[in-house]
Amino acid sequence: MGNAAVDLTVRRMKFGFDARPTGDKYFADGSIVFSHTVALLSAIFPPGEDIFVRSVRRYLDEITDPELRKRVLGFIGQEKTHGLQHRELNEQLAAMGYPTAWFEYLLQSTERMEKFLDKQYPSPDRLVRLRHFFLGFTVAAEHFTAVWAENILNSPEIQTMMYDPEIRNLLNWHALEELEHKSVAFDVYRALGVPESTRIRWMRFDSNLGIPILLAFAWLSIIATDADGRRQPWRILRETVQMLRNPMWKGFYSAMRPFKDPGFHPDQIDNTELLETWHRELFGDDGQLAGHLK
Secondary structure, X not given: OOHHHOOOOOOOEOOOOOOOOOOOOOOEOOOHHHHHHHHHHHHHHHHHHHHHHHHHHXXXXXXXXXXXXXXXXXXXXXXXXXXXXXXXXXXXXXXXXXOHHHHHHHHHHHHHHHHHHHHXXXXXXXXXXXXXHHHHHHHHHHHHHHHHHHHHHHOHHHHHHEOOHHHHHHHHHHHHHHHHOOOHHHHHHHHHOOOHHHHHHHHHHHHHHHHHHHHHHHHHHHHHHOHHHHOOHHHHHXXXXXXXXXXXXXXXXXXXXXXXXXXXXXXXXOOHHHHHHHHHHHHOOOOOOHHHEO
């Protein structure tokens, strides 16, 4: 089953981030580095999801295929909901000492620039290369997050690493929906006839520098805000190596390789069984998240 056949349900969720989580500050396997990395990912998701939404929504009027248009609307709804839920988690993480607000603020500079340009040049026929640049970024980033999502849902070890149950619930729900809509931005890209070279260049950047950039910012987060981490440099080095070997990142570079082929399509990677399993696990009659639906 290709992902074009997946019904993109926009699920309104409510997680338990109203009060500070109990337990260790280092909620990801008790690791300083891994916990800062997960917090960083959560911090960049809201502005990142907004970039994805803007990059496809500005072409909505040009999409003539009713089925693709329906999927784009589902994609927008899911991504906007992800951003809302991660913002709630980010407030929680900020109270725990993580600099989530700073990282989100840095990425919001892109939003300010895009909104200014969209107001000054509302026609998609203007600034074509720049707008294709953002769409190409979205297509590559959606593949990056789909690989990340597949690793999370395939790994019992990752499930046990997330000590806080609501953070684990949020990541599982987010991962499921990333796999559901993994081909939407790609299909918009193809429908518009954007050159393959744009997305391939972005994927080369993501596959070579995505994880090193995340790691560098996680270290910056520790240096700037975590006194316990600063006092334990050898622990930080050891945990960095351990994190890069954990299942969340397993096979990342090899999974990026097919995307660089001109004829690649995300639905060539069949996630049917994984999606069906996690639909039951999360939203079946006795699903883990059935009570989280609004």
